[in-house]
Amino acid sequence: MKLYQYRTCPYSSYVRDAFDEMGMVPGKDYELVEASRGTPGREEVVRLGGLSQVPFLVDGETRMYESRDIVSYVRNKQTS
Numbered sequence: 001m002k003l004y005q006y007r008t009c010p011y012s013s014y015v016r017d018a019f020d021e022m023g024m025v026p027g028k029d030y031e032l033v034e035a036s037r038g039t040p041g042r043e044e045v046v047r048l049g050g051l052s053q054v055p056f057l058v059d060g061e062t063r064m065y066e067s068r069d070i071v072s073y074v075r076n077k078q079t080s
């Protein structure tokens with residue numbers, strides 16, 4: 001699972017904090033990808049999802065924008 005994000009984006013912080021609260025460790029349970037504007041990570045976001053927006057989650061075939069949707073998706077996945 002990859003989370004495309006950047007540090008100063010509040011929506012990205014919201015997702016990272018929620019992942020922390022779920023006990024998920026970056027580099028172990030998911031990969032954090034730097035995706036501020038002009039980075040290769042942002043190019044990948046646009047290529048994979050069609051929009052230049054973060055946070056963006058990729059989990060296998062699942063691709064998702066929207067911080068709340070991302071947190072709900074991962075919460076459901078953890079409890080199922």
Ligand SMILES: N[C@@H](CCC(=O)N[C@@H](CS)C(=O)NCC(=O)O)C(=O)O
Pocket residue numbers: 008009010011012037052053054055065066067068
């Ligand atoms: N409703 C979205 C808002 C996401 C959003 O506005 N992200 C900003 C960065 S914090 C963004 O991608 N802006 C366009 C850009 O950085 O190029 C969410 O909750 O994830």
